[in-house]
Amino acid sequence: MNLIEKELIEKIINAFYEVYNTLIYGFLEKVYEHALYKELNNRGFHVSRQEPIGVLYKGQKVGEYYADLVVEGKVILELKASESICDEHKYQLINYLKATNIEVGLLFNFDRKPQFDRKVFQNKNKI
Numbered sequence: 597m598n599l600i601e602k603e604l605i606e607k608i609i610n611a612f613y614e615v616y617n618t619l620i621y622g623f624l625e626k627v628y629e630h631a632l633y634k635e636l637n638n639r640g641f642h643v644s645r646q647e648p649i650g651v652l653y654k655g656q657k658v659g660e661y662y663a664d665l666v667v668e669g670k671v672i673l674e675l676k677a678s679e680s681i682c683d684e685h686k687y688q689l690i691n692y693l694k695a696t697n698i699e700v701g702l703l704f705n706f707d708r709k710p711q712f713d714r715k716v717f718q719n720k721n722k723i
Contacts, residue, residue: 616710625677672701693717
């Protein structure tokens with residue numbers, strides 16, 4: 597099986613665990629966002645924070661989301677600091693992917709037990 601951006605994803609997940617193992621749990625989401633941003637930058641990645649994502653309806657902009665982090669313009673990272681990853685978090689990330697040309701995203705949760713989920717929405721499926 598050929599996974600989209602497999603090597604990049606592995607490196608991002610390693611950075612996630614580095615941040616988690618250093619800070620553990622209990623901070624607000626923004627703290628983890630800043631730490632992961634710094635960790636990925638220190639590892640030589642181009643990372644943008646709070647990247648705006650426009651939502652179109654019949655060709656007209658009807659809303660805007662902000663992705664927590666975008667790595668190398670190829671992977672959207674959505675960060676949470678909640679009890680667990682729930683379906684709403686997963687759908688949020690999938691919607692980010694639908695609204696962009698980015699095909700893969702990672703949902704990271706910084707709780708007592710670190711969790712992540714990988715979502716893909718390929719360009720051929722874009723609306």
